[in-house]
Amino acid sequence: MSVSDASDLDSAVRDGQRRAVARALTAVENGLPGADALVDALYPHTGRAWRIGITGPPGAGKSTLTDRLVTAFRERGETVAVVAVDPSSPFTGGALLGDRVRMDRHAEDDGVFVRSLAARGALGGLSEATEAACDVLDAAGYDIVLVETVGVGQGEIDVAEATDTTLVVLVPESGDAVQAMKAGLMEVADVFCVNKADKPEASNLVRALRATLHLRDVEAPAVVKASALEGDGLGALVEALDGHRARLAARWDEIRAERLRRRVRRLVEGHWRRDFWTGGRADTLAEAVRELDAEGRAPHALAARVLAGGLRRP
Numbered sequence: 282m283s284v285s286d287a288s289d290l291d292s293a294v295r296d297g298q299r300r301a302v303a304r305a306l307t308a309v310e311n312g313l314p315g316a317d318a319l320v321d322a323l324y325p326h327t328g329r330a331w332r333i334g335i336t337g338p339p340g341a342g343k344s345t346l347t348d349r350l351v352t353a354f355r356e357r358g359e360t361v362a363v364v365a366v367d368p369s370s371p372f373t374g375g376a377l378l379g380d381r382v383r384m385d386r387h388a389e390d391d392g393v394f395v396r397s398l399a400a401r402g403a404l405g406g407l408s409e410a411t412e413a414a415c416d417v418l419d420a421a422g423y424d425i426v427l428v429e430t431v432g433v434g435q436g437e438i439d440v441a442e443a444t445d446t447t448l449v450v451l452v453p454e455s456g457d458a459v460q461a462m463k464a465g466l467m468e469v470a471d472v473f474c475v476n477k478a479d480k481p482e483a484s485n486l487v488r489a490l491r492a493t494l495h496l497r498d499v500e501a502p503a504v505v506k507a508s509a510l511e512g513d514g515l516g517a518l519v520e521a522l523d524g525h526r527a528r529l530a531a532r533w534d535e536i537r538a539e540r541l542r543r544r545v546r547r548l549v550e551g552h553w554r555r556d557f558w559t560g561g562r563a564d565t566l567a568e569a570v571r572e573l574d575a576e577g578r579a580p581h582a583l584a585a586r587v588l589a590g591g592l593r594r595p
């Protein structure tokens with residue numbers, strides 16, 4: 282499916298037409314022709330939705346919690362879009378199908394839109410694909426966009442870059458706090474949820490997290506205990522998320538400008554990376570490496586020559 286007329290799709294997306302929204306998401310996910318123009322046309326109509334990233338180790342309860350949050354936000358009248366980002370799979374994996382099934386309870390609700398995103402072709406990587414998907418849903422009028430990350434590691438950090446509020450979900454078993462620190466999740470978390478509080482050890486993890494967080498200078502993120510399975514602690518969690526949203530609101534223009542700056546940098550780097558080794562540069566370098574003597578093959582000197590254009594064919 283190609284977006285042959287991005288401007289048509291643009292107005293239908295802004296109308297909130299579900300089919301148009303789905304097509305637009307397919308376009309940005311795959312980097313289809315017209316997708317960039319579509320995102321640019323929608324961008325001026327974004328900035329209203331609250332984008333919450335939900336991240337954490339597999340099995341922590343992110344999907345269960347996402348489902349609870351959808352219900353909580355719907356109860357107070359907000360419309361919600363859910364994006365499940367799976368950077369690891371070019372296909373719709375089993376986990377995502379599971380998420381779909383769980384989300385079925387919202388299937389009849391016009392105020393909820395659920396979609397998985399594999400991010401195959403977007404220039405600028407997962408951050409850009411996620412941000413573009415959020416733009417589509419924002420412009421379509423959804424009040425809240427929940428972005429669940431299915432992948433681990435860098436994928437989670439990328440998604441955190443693309444959302445306003447990052448909720449990190451951890452569970453008492455399996456040394457999650459240590460894992461989270463290693464993965465860099467402590468730095469990106471705005472709110473922590475210690476899930477599966479119906480199990481023992483949850484309080485210990487909450488204490489350990491708070492102790493670690495208070496060692497830092499910055500305003501410590503809230504740590505909330507919940508059981509997504511039983512629906513406990515949801516009120517406190519929503520309150521903590523709202524608290525972060527209120528802090529964002531005070532600096533919203535500044536945050537949006539900073540995000541745009543980072544995004545354009547990523548796009549420029551993406552273009553640059555894609556285009557740099559074309560135009561014979563790769564061949565020229567391979568040739569040079571073969572022909573040069575041992576001294577000439579010094580890696581840093583060669584890199585500097587490539588950057589200065591010194592290896593270009595005449």
Ligand SMILES: Nc1nc2c(ncn2[C@@H]2O[C@H](COP(=O)(O)OP(=O)(O)O)[C@@H](O)[C@H]2O)c(=O)[nH]1
Pocket residue numbers: 337338339340341342343344345346476477478479480507508509510511
């Ligand atoms: N005991 C308990 N199990 C939970 C809780 N939340 C989720 N689970 C279970 O943990 C498993 C993984 O949940 P899921 O939401 O798919 O985790 P995800 O991989 O992070 O999305 C499922 O079997 C859930 O039913 C909870 O609060 N308590």
Ligand SMILES: [Mg+2]
Pocket residue numbers: 343344345376380429431
């Ligand atoms: Mg999940």
